[in-house]
Amino acid sequence: MLEATGLCCIRDDRLLFQSLDLAVGSGELLQIEGPNGAGKTSLLRILAALSQPQQGRILFNGEAIDSDREGYFSQLLYLGHKAGIKQEMTPLENLEFYQQVAPAKVDASLWQMLALVGLAGYEDMPAGKLSAGQQRRIALARLWLSSAKLWILDEPFTSLDKQGVAGLQQHFAAHLQQGGAIIMTSHQELHMPTVPVRRLMLGSSVEDVAGAGTGSEPAPQQVLVSGGVQ
Ligand SMILES: Nc1ncnc2c1ncn2[C@@H]1O[C@H](COP(=O)(O)OP(=O)(O)OP(=O)(O)O)[C@@H](O)[C@H]1O
Numbered sequence: 001m002l003e004a005t006g007l008c009c010i011r012d013d014r015l016l017f018q019s020l021d022l023a024v025g026s027g028e029l030l031q032i033e034g035p036n037g038a039g040k041t042s043l044l045r046i047l048a049a050l051s052q053p054q055q056g057r058i059l060f061n062g063e064a065i066d067s068d069r070e071g072y073f074s075q076l077l078y079l080g081h082k083a084g085i086k087q088e089m090t091p092l093e094n095l096e097f098y099q100q101v102a103p104a105k106v107d108a109s110l111w112q113m114l115a116l117v118g119l120a121g122y123e124d125m126p127a128g129k130l131s132a133g134q135q136r137r138i139a140l141a142r143l144w145l146s147s148a149k150l151w152i153l154d155e156p157f158t159s160l161d162k163q164g165v166a167g168l169q170q171h172f173a174a175h176l177q178q179g180g181a182i183i184m185t186s187h188q189e190l191h192m193p194t195v196p197v198r199r200l201m202l203g204s205s206v207e208d209v210a211g212a213g214t215g216s217e218p219a220p221q222q223v224l225v226s227g228g229v230q
Pocket residue numbers: 011012016034035036037038039040041042043
């Protein structure tokens with residue numbers, strides 16, 4: 001579904017990764033791991049076409065993502081690590097807003113959707129007054145509303161309680177079973193026995209770009225590649 005080759009990312013004069021290849025197919029989950037600052041969010045944003053790599057190319061179903069951005073975005077759901085919700089609006093209004101921006105056919109009502117993500121009873125409270133985990137649940141409701149095939153998720157379990165994590169993992173499994181694909185970062189170990197999880201580890205060492213490619217030192221850091229099925 002998504003295939004990236006030769007990705008290089010420099011941020012703030014630092015080489016975060018280079019020569020990075022990855023691919024995720026229908027029914028697959030790719031977990032991107034690495035210490036703080038390794039470049040996980042930067043990689044996700046590049047894969048979601050929200051920022052540009054210094055080098056490399058990314059294909060979605062064989063087409064460069066830049067060649068048909070609208071087509072790509074219609075198949076993509078990106079959730080950043082911030083909740084990305086409207087604080088002054090209620091959970092229900094937030095979901096109505098999502099539906100307007102990216103209409104998708106859903107069998108359940110928005111009220112049922114909120115109950116599904118554990119927000120029954122909070123439908124009418126301004127989101128800004130809810131806890132971090134409850135706000136996160138509003139954002140995650142998009143995963144139940146969207147018909148996008150590819151999910152790119154930055155730390156989706158942040159602030160969720162045990163039940164929230166378990167419910168989300170179940171929903172991941174259903175999405176994969178229906179032919180979807182997921183690329184996500186998480187510092188958490190996944191407990192999804194029915195799902196083959198591949199892992200990509202970004203390295204910890206970063207190096208000043210000024211020192212890279214001079215021939216005097218090996219290319220800096222990383223790229224332990226995905227592969228092992230847990
Ligand atoms: N737009 C930007 N401009 C300058 N530097 C940036 C930018 N985005 C990220 N960086 C830097 O790139 C490095 C990697 O950031 P990134 O957020 O990708 O790491 P991460 O692996 O997701 O970290 P964490 O686990 O802490 O969320 C950091 O040092 C950060 O300061």
